[in-house]
Amino acid sequence: MASSGSTATGPGSPCGACKFLRRKCAIDCIFAPYFSSEQGPARFAAIHKVFGASNVSKLLLHIPAHDRCEAVVTIAYEAQARIRDPVYGCVAHIFALQQQVECLQAQLMQVKAQLAQNGMNSNHINGTQY
Amino acid sequence: MASSGSTATGPGSPCGACKFLRRKCAIDCIFAPYFSSEQGPARFAAIHKVFGASNVSKLLLHIPAHDRCEAVVTIAYEAQARIRDPVYGCVAHIFALQQQVECLQAQLMQVKAQLAQNGMNSNHINGTQY
Numbered sequence: 001m002a003s004s005g006s007t008a009t010g011p012g013s014p015c016g017a018c019k020f021l022r023r024k025c026a027i028d029c030i031f032a033p034y035f036s037s038e039q040g041p042a043r044f045a046a047i048h049k050v051f052g053a054s055n056v057s058k059l060l061l062h063i064p065a066h067d068r069c070e071a072v073v074t075i076a077y078e079a080q081a082r083i084r085d086p087v088y089g090c091v092a093h094i095f096a097l098q099q100q101v102e103c104l105q106a107q108l109m110q111v112k113a114q115l116a117q118n119g120m121n122s123n124h125i126n127g128t129q130y
Numbered sequence: 131m132a133s134s135g136s137t138a139t140g141p142g143s144p145c146g147a148c149k150f151l152r153r154k155c156a157i158d159c160i161f162a163p164y165f166s167s168e169q170g171p172a173r174f175a176a177i178h179k180v181f182g183a184s185n186v187s188k189l190l191l192h193i194p195a196h197d198r199c200e201a202v203v204t205i206a207y208e209a210q211a212r213i214r215d216p217v218y219g220c221v222a223h224i225f226a227l228q229q230q231v232e233c234l235q236a237q238l239m240q241v242k243a244q245l246a247q248n249g250m251n252s253n254h255i256n257g258t259q260y
Contacts, residue, residue, distance in 0.1 A: 078221065090224065093224055
């Protein structure tokens, strides 16, 4: 998941969010640092559809400025995942990772048991031979 | 993540979502099967705050009826996670699981290497002893 980074918008041109919302972009627009005028509208479209511009604006206003970029990245990720998979959204990723963890834990237990068994066999062989 | 299950609302009493939104609950209310009159309002509050009632209603209407219960469960989970952690939301869980997967993969590789090494040592001992 790549960081969005701050993206400057040209003087007078609205940020990607305001361009999408077809509204005037205020000088202190909460979205401007995270949605460029070029790629921002497409990025914002998913966020707007899933969360709504007003909810995301309120959320960002309650987060310290230095954390907002990360928040936008995770919100955009959740929104895109919900559009791809309307039933599970990014929770599908959580389920897949939980299954992978269970599978790896089972494999690890099996290999550890084999290692312990080999150790016992080796001790037994060495015990009878020396 | 527990399934919400359908919860009947008494005749005339609004579902939990409509109770929270202080509106009349229609007979075909999209939220009624998933938000009981008693526990539903608290459950719906988080969803409303993060996604907005209108966005969730639209989302559910585009999902087959038999998938809506699962969708509500995952939406409620995402909403609660975003309220607990406004910056990362449930993506924090994804990051934690990804780290756990990496850690387990490293452990597994280490134990497998040890197993292979023990096998080579054992062959070497047996080779010199027989």
